[in-house]
Every structure is written in C-alpha cells, then in structure tokens.
Amino acid sequence: MVDAPPYHYNARILAEEGFERLQKRRSLKIILLVAACFMAFCLDIASGPSSLSLKNVFLGLFNSDLTDKGTQVIMWKIRMPQAIMALLVGMALSLAGTEMQTILNNPLASPFTLGVSAAATLGAALAIVSGISLPFIGGNWIVSVNAFLFAFGSVLLLQALARWRGAGTSVLVLFGIALVFTFNALVALLHYIATPEALQQIVFWSMGSLGRSDWDKVQLLAIVLAATLPFTFAVSWKMTALRLGEDRAAGFGVNVKRLRFNSLFRISVLAATAVAFVGTIGFIGLVGPHIARMLVGEEHRYWFPASLFTGALVMSLSSVASKMLIPGVLLPIGIVTALVGVPLFIYLIVKKGRKL
Amino acid sequence: MSAHPTLHIKDITAGYPGKPDVLSRLAAAPFAPGGVYALIGPNAAGKTTLLRCIAGLLPGRGEILFGNENLLHLSLKRRAAMISYMPQHLPEDVDLIVIESLIGALKASPFDQVSAKLNTVKKKAFDLLEQMDIAALALEPLNQLSGGQKQLVSLAQSIIRQPLALLLDEPTSALDLQHQVAVMKLARAYAQKGNIVIMVLHDINLATRWADEIAVLHKGKIAAQGRPDAILTPQLLENVYEVNAAVESFSNGVIQISVIE
Numbered sequence: 190m191v192d193a194p195p196y197h198y199n200a201r202i203l204a205e206e207g208f209e210r211l212q213k214r215r216s217l218k219i220i221l222l223v224a225a226c227f228m229a230f231c232l233d234i235a236s237g238p239s240s241l242s243l244k245n246v247f248l249g250l251f252n253s254d255l256t257d258k259g260t261q262v263i264m265w266k267i268r269m270p271q272a273i274m275a276l277l278v279g280m281a282l283s284l285a286g287t288e289m290q291t292i293l294n295n296p297l298a299s300p301f302t303l304g305v306s307a308a309a310t311l312g313a314a315l316a317i318v319s320g321i322s323l324p325f326i327g328g329n330w331i332v333s334v335n336a337f338l339f340a341f342g343s344v345l346l347l348q349a350l351a352r353w354r355g356a357g358t359s360v361l362v363l364f365g366i367a368l369v370f371t372f373n374a375l376v377a378l379l380h381y382i383a384t385p386e387a388l389q390q391i392v393f394w395s396m397g398s399l400g401r402s403d404w405d406k407v408q409l410l411a412i413v414l415a416a417t418l419p420f421t422f423a424v425s426w427k428m429t430a431l432r433l434g435e436d437r438a439a440g441f442g443v444n445v446k447r448l449r450f451n452s453l454f455r456i457s458v459l460a461a462t463a464v465a466f467v468g469t470i471g472f473i474g475l476v477g478p479h480i481a482r483m484l485v486g487e488e489h490r491y492w493f494p495a496s497l498f499t500g501a502l503v504m505s506l507s508s509v510a511s512k513m514l515i516p517g518v519l520l521p522i523g524i525v526t527a528l529v530g531v532p533l534f535i536y537l538i539v540k541k542g543r544k545l
Numbered sequence: 546m547s548a549h550p551t552l553h554i555k556d557i558t559a560g561y562p563g564k565p566d567v568l569s570r571l572a573a574a575p576f577a578p579g580g581v582y583a584l585i586g587p588n589a590a591g592k593t594t595l596l597r598c599i600a601g602l603l604p605g606r607g608e609i610l611f612g613n614e615n616l617l618h619l620s621l622k623r624r625a626a627m628i629s630y631m632p633q634h635l636p637e638d639v640d641l642i643v644i645e646s647l648i649g650a651l652k653a654s655p656f657d658q659v660s661a662k663l664n665t666v667k668k669k670a671f672d673l674l675e676q677m678d679i680a681a682l683a684l685e686p687l688n689q690l691s692g693g694q695k696q697l698v699s700l701a702q703s704i705i706r707q708p709l710a711l712l713l714d715e716p717t718s719a720l721d722l723q724h725q726v727a728v729m730k731l732a733r734a735y736a737q738k739g740n741i742v743i744m745v746l747h748d749i750n751l752a753t754r755w756a757d758e759i760a761v762l763h764k765g766k767i768a769a770q771g772r773p774d775a776i777l778t779p780q781l782l783e784n785v786y787e788v789n790a791a792v793e794s795f796s797n798g799v800i801q802i803s804v805i806e
Contacts, residue, residue: 201675204683208644208667211684294636430653432639433646433702436632439602441706442625442654486686487640488649 215485215495222484222498226276229505233272234264236512238519274402275508275522276501277410278470281463283477283500284414284421285456287492290478291428292449293358294435299474300460303347303365305340306471307372309464312339314379314391332394333406337465343368344457348450397468397523399508406466413462417455424448425489432487470523472530473500480537503530549578549739550612552599552710557617559598559605567594568605569765578709581736582743583752586762587786592745593633595762596712599743600630611710622654629708633715635687635699643690643698644670644683650702673705677731693724700728704735711735713744717751729755749802753777761785774800 231250235241241249241260249264286299300306316335350364376395380388427448430438439445460474477500478492484499485491504526511525553575560567568591576582584592598605599616601624609616616624641649647670648663655661674680679697682690690698696716703711713732717725733755736742746752752759753773760770763785769776777800782790789805 200680201671201683204644204674204680205671207684211642296638426649426652427654429641429645429649432636432641433649434632434634434636436597436602436630437635437650437702438653439621440600440625440628440630440632440703441650442622444621482640486642486645488645 215491218484219491219494219498222495222502226498226501226505229502229509230272230276233275233505233508234268236509237263237268238512238517239263270402270404270407271399272505272508273407274399274410274467275504277407277414278399278463278467279473279477279500279502279504280497281410281414281459281500282470282474282504283481283496284417284493285459285463286474286500287478287481287489287496288421288428288452288456289474291431291487291489292452293362294431295358295362296479297475298362299472299478300456300464301469301471301474302362302369304343304368304372305457305460306464306469307369307376308343309336309340309461310391310395310469311372311376311379312336313394313465313468314376314383315339317390317394318379318383318387320387333401333465337461340461340464341457343372344453344461348453393521394468395523396521397470397526398521399467399511400519401466401468410462410466413458417459420451421455421493422490424452425493428452428489429487468521468523470504471527472534473504473526476500476503476530476534479534483537503533549709551578551610552576552741552743553610554595554599555610556607557595557598557605557609558607559594559603561594561603567591567765568598570607571595571766573760573767574770576710576741576743578739578741579736580741580757581733581755582741583756583759584743584745584762585747585749585752585759586768590762590785591765592762593714596630596714596743596745599710600624600628600712602630625654625706627708628710628712629703629706630712631699631703631714631716633718635695637688639687641687642684643679643687643701644674646687646698646702647673647705650705670705673701677701693720693727696720696724696728697731700731704731708740710741710743713742715745715747718747725751749777753800753802774798777802 231243231246235243235246241263245260246264249260282300289298289300289303290296313332313336316332347361347364347368376391380391383391427438427443430441430443431445431448435445464470478496480503481492481496481499485495507522507525507529510529511520511522514520514525554571554573557568557571558566571591584595586592594603597603599609601616601619601621605617607617611627616628648666651666651669652661652663671680671683674683677697679694679701682694682698685694687695687698700713700716703713711732716728716732720728729751732742732744744756756773758771759773759776761768761776761781768785769781774794777792779790779792782788782802790802791805793801793803795801
C-alpha cells in the first residue's frame with residue numbers, strides 16, 4: 190500500500206486558485222476580442238465594391254511601398270476612415286450602454302432608451318429642414334453639430350428633471366421614455382412639413398451610415414473616447430459596488446449621486462458624438478454590454494474593456510455585412526446592426542438560457 | 546475618539562418627502578460597545594428609517610453622537626469607515642461572484658485600516674470567508690446562492706470593512722432555522738470583539754433570545770429600552786402592538802412571548 194499523496198486541499202486554497210484561473214481566463218478573452226477586432230477591421234477594409242485581397246490589405250497596412258497607388262488611395266482615403274469609425278462608434282456606444290445599465294440598474298437600458306438618438310435625429314432634422322448654417326462651421330458639419338447639441342441637451346434636460354425631483358432610477362427611465370416619444374413626434378412633424386428633398390435627407394440620416402466618415406470626424410471621436418476612458422476605468426470598483434444596490438454602495442462610502450451624474454455626463458458625450466457622426470445605430474449599446482457580460486461577468490474592471498471591444502467587433506462585422514449582404518449594394522449600417530444584431534442577440538440569450 | 550466609542554442617539558428627526566417625521570425627536574439610551582441590540586416594533590414604526598439614518602443613507606436633523614462626534618455632521622465616506630448598514634435584500638440577477646462582491650466592498654472607497662493594494666484586499670476577503678466557514682462559496686455567482694447563503698454573503702460584505710457599528714436590517718427574515726442561528730452567532734461574535742451590533746428584528750422571540758438589550762419603537766419614538774426581561778410586559782405589548790400577549794420566562798433566563806387571541 191502506498192500512502193495517498195498529500196493533495197488534500199482545503200476549500201480556501203481551491204477557491205484562491207480557482208479565482209486566479211478565472212481572472213486569467215477573462216484577460217485571455219479580452220485579448221482574443223482585441224485580436225478579433227483587428228481581423229474584422231482588415232476584413233472591413235478588404236470588402237467593398239472593388240475588393241482588395243486580405244494579403245494586399247496587410248501589405249498596405251504595414252508597408253505601403255508594396256501596394257500600388259490605387260490600392261493605397263482606396264485603403265487610406267476611403268475604406269480606412271470608415272473602418273476605424275466603425276470600431277470607434279462601436280466602442281463609444283457599447284461603453285455608454287454598459288455605464289448606463291449599471292447606473293440605472295436596468296439591463297434594458299442603452300443610450301437610446303433615454304432619448305439620446307431621438308434627440309440627435311431631431312437636431313439633424315431641424316438643421317436639414319431649416320438649412321441654417323453657423324459661422325466658422327462648414328456646411329457638411331452643421332447637421333452633425335446640431336445633432337450633437339440636441340443629444341447632449343436632452344441628457345442635460347434629463348439630469349435637470351432628475352435633480353429637481355430626486356433622482357430615482359425608475360424616474361430617470363420614465364423621463365427618458367417620455368423624451369423619446371416627444372422627440373419622435375417632433376421629427377414626424379418635421380417630416381410632414383419638409384420638402385421632398387429634405388425629407389429624403391432626414392430619412393437617410395436617421396438610418397445610420399458610416400459613409401459620412403472622414404479623418405477629421407474619426408479624430409474627434411477618438412479624442413472624445415480617449416478623454417472619457419480614464420474616468421470610466423477610475424470608477425470601476427465603485428460601479429461594481431453599485432451593482433450590489435444603491436444602499437449597499439452608499440454604505441461602502443460611494444457617493445452614488447455624484448457617480449451617477451458623472452457617468453450620465455460621460456454617456457451623453459460618447460453617445461452624442463457617435464450619433465452625431467453616423468446617425469442612429471441601434472442595438473450596439475444594448476448588444477455590446479450583454480455579450481461582454483456573458484463573457485466576463487459584471488466585475489467592471491473586465492466588463493468595461495470587454496464591452497468596449499465587443500461593441501467594436503459587432504460594429505465592424507456589421508460594416509462588413511452591410512457591404513456583402515446584397516452584392517453591389519451598400520446598405521445603411523443602422524439597418525444591418527438591427528437585422529444582424531437582434532437575431533444574434535436572441536440566439537445568445539436563448540442559448541445561455543438566462544433572464545434579462 | 547476612543548477605540549470603541551459608544552453610540553448615543555440624543556435627538557433625531559427624519560423621514561421621507563411627504564412623510565417628514567417618521568422619526569420625531571427620537572432619543573435612545575446609549576448603545577455600548579460589545580453589545581447586541583435589537584430594534585423591534587410594529588410595521589411603519591420607523592425601524593429601518595432609524596438604521597438608515599444612523600448609517601447616513603437618509604438625512605436627519607438632530608444629534609447622534611458616536612464617541613464625541615456628531616454623526617450627522619460627518620461625510621458619508623467617514624461614516625462608511627465606522628458604520629456599516631446591511632439592507633434586507635441583495636438585488637437579484639447580479640453577475641458577480643461572491644469573492645468579487647467582497648473585494649468590491651473594500652475597493653469601493655478608500656479606507657483607513659486596509660491598504661488599497663489589490664492583493665491585500667483579496668487576502669482579507671478570503672480570510673473573512675474562511676473565518677465564516679463559507680470559503681467554498683467564493684467562486685459562486687451571487688445570483689445562484691440559496692436564501693441563507695445569500696444572507697451570509699451579505700453579512701460578509703458588511704463586516705469586511707470592520708465597522709465599529711454594524712447595522713442589520715432584518716438579517717433573518719425568510720431564513721431557515723439553521724441559517725438564522727448561523728447569522729445570529731456571527732453577529733454576536735462580531736459584537737464580542739468590542740463592536741456595536743444593532744439589528745431590526747420582526748420576530749420578538751429571536752430578539753429576546755439573541756439580543757442583550759431591546760429597544761421598542763413605536764410611532765417614531767422609543768417606547769421602551771433595556772434588557773428583554775425587564776421591559777417586555779403584556780402591558781407594553783398591548784400598547785405597542787395592540788395584541789394580548791403572555792410573557793413566559795424560561796429557566797435559562799430567556800423569555801418568550803406568545804400571542805393570545
């Protein structure tokens with residue numbers, strides 16, 4: 190008889206080891222998401238009316254001397270801004286959605302639930318119908334600027350209403366829904382009085398499209414994201430604590446009101462900027478956080494980065510799909526995110542068999 | 546301030562919009578360190594309101610002395626370093642595992658006794674689970690715990706910050722007997738280290754069994770406060786709860802209340 194080897198572990202050691210493994214696994218998932226984003230990005234650049242080979246895309250990315258002039262122009266002037274815009278918009282909307290779900294304690298919340306996109310559409314529609322132009326701002330910017338002002342203003346209005354009557358989460362959601370209906374009614378009114386040309390523009394704008402992207406807009410959205418992210422990550426633990434309930438978090442010394450206010454501010458800047466440049470793009474702000482949650486849970490140190498890259502990935506793949514679904518036709522990406530995103534979303538939920 | 550201050554509610558008025566004086570000029574005898582106190586009273590007497598007011602979750606006017614500082618003048622952060630409030634329920638559907646919720650409890654705000662280093666915090670969290678004999682739950686998702694396990698974890702989230710005063714809002718509601726005893730024993734053990742434990746209890750007999758002193762709340766004021774056998778009389782129960790009740794004494798000194806039709 191040989192003595193049993195001394196691998197009797199107590200519960201604590203097992204748990205500690207398990208926790209280490211769990212954290213490594215999550216980090217790995219996030220790294221894989223980043224890699225997937227890069228692949229989707231290359232695919233996005235390669236696809237389009239004049240297809241490039243993936244090999245040419247790689248060559249063009251890393252060593253522009255090896256590709257011909259035409260390929261370079263298509264890549265850097267046309268495809269690249271749109272492909273990067275797809276990633277950035279996905280990140281911005283998904284991150285905004287994640288923050289919103291936590292501060293409102295509502296897994297159905299997304300930037301659009303509170304009327305940010307409806308407000309942006311109203312702002313854009315007003316600019317298109319009235320044909321106004323501001324000094325120092327070029328004609329093609331006015332629609333975006335106005336969309337941003339309205340989107341941002343809607344969140345400020347929400348904040349003010351919430352502050353006025355003490356901000357409960359359900360009150361905020363109800364205000365948001367009221368704003369959505371109000372803005373939608375006003376947009377419908379503008380549809381009614383707009384000239385046929387303006388009407389066409391409004392409808393196209395509200396479908397959401399990456400076609401309006403250029404390097405300036407890409408740069409601006411990148412700056413906004415880079416400026417917001419440190420503040421988001423800095424409150425990871427406070428957000429995690431807030432998941433345990435408002436009283437709980439306050440009992441841990443978290444100033445919940447300030448946390449919520451600052452977060453709403455970040456959400457509004459992110460969502461308003463994204464929507465202003467590409468129009469209404471539904472479901473990324475809802476799908477991104479959900480897929481990320483399924484992957485890494487709600488510990489926000491992992492959930493934030495995971496939803497950042499999930500959003501980017503879904504958006505980038507949608508961009509590819511928008512070019513490939515119907516050969517020769519470039520669908521507005523807002524239609525694709527809804528058509529592709531929703532079945533995917535439902536499949537994931539059903540497969541996981543989880544409640545919302 | 547001494548290491549283990551006494552909590553003394555001198556005068557407190559608090560409430561909610563539309564109902565501003567749930568507590569009206571309430572005063573109570575001091576809560577001494579090392580003691581377990583039960584707050585009992587009929588529904589809407591203000592028990593939870595009082596706990597939340599002490600914890601700083603609800604603004605109040607007046608004076609609550611902790612040592613010689615008026616709690617009502619301290620910031621939420623400073624109060625959170627001394628006092629911990631455990632709500633009645635954990636929210637449903639939280640995608641966190643047990644150990645993460647404990648680490649989150651410590652990392653949520655900077656905090657004197659613990660360095661903010663993640664490894665120290667992690668160790669502290671595992672230490673506590675081990676002490677409470679629930680280390681095996683560390684990796685369980687919160688939303689898959691049983692009611693009793695959930696309550697133990699919730700208690701862990703409260704005591705991991707080592708508060709000098711631990712406020713528990715109905716810690717045993719909807720628990721089976723085994724878990725009731727487990728929660729009560731942990732609460733008593735925590736008080737024995739020199740801390741104050743105050744809990745709202747619905748079940749008077751649990752209060753008489755486990756608390757050193759009982760405070761009876763009635764219409765926003767303390768109707769009686771002291772050792773269970775000293776204050777719980779049929780007369781008091783009739784005044785406060787409007788029921789006919791008998792008070793029996795067991796040989797071990799514990800008293801038992803039973804309602805007569």
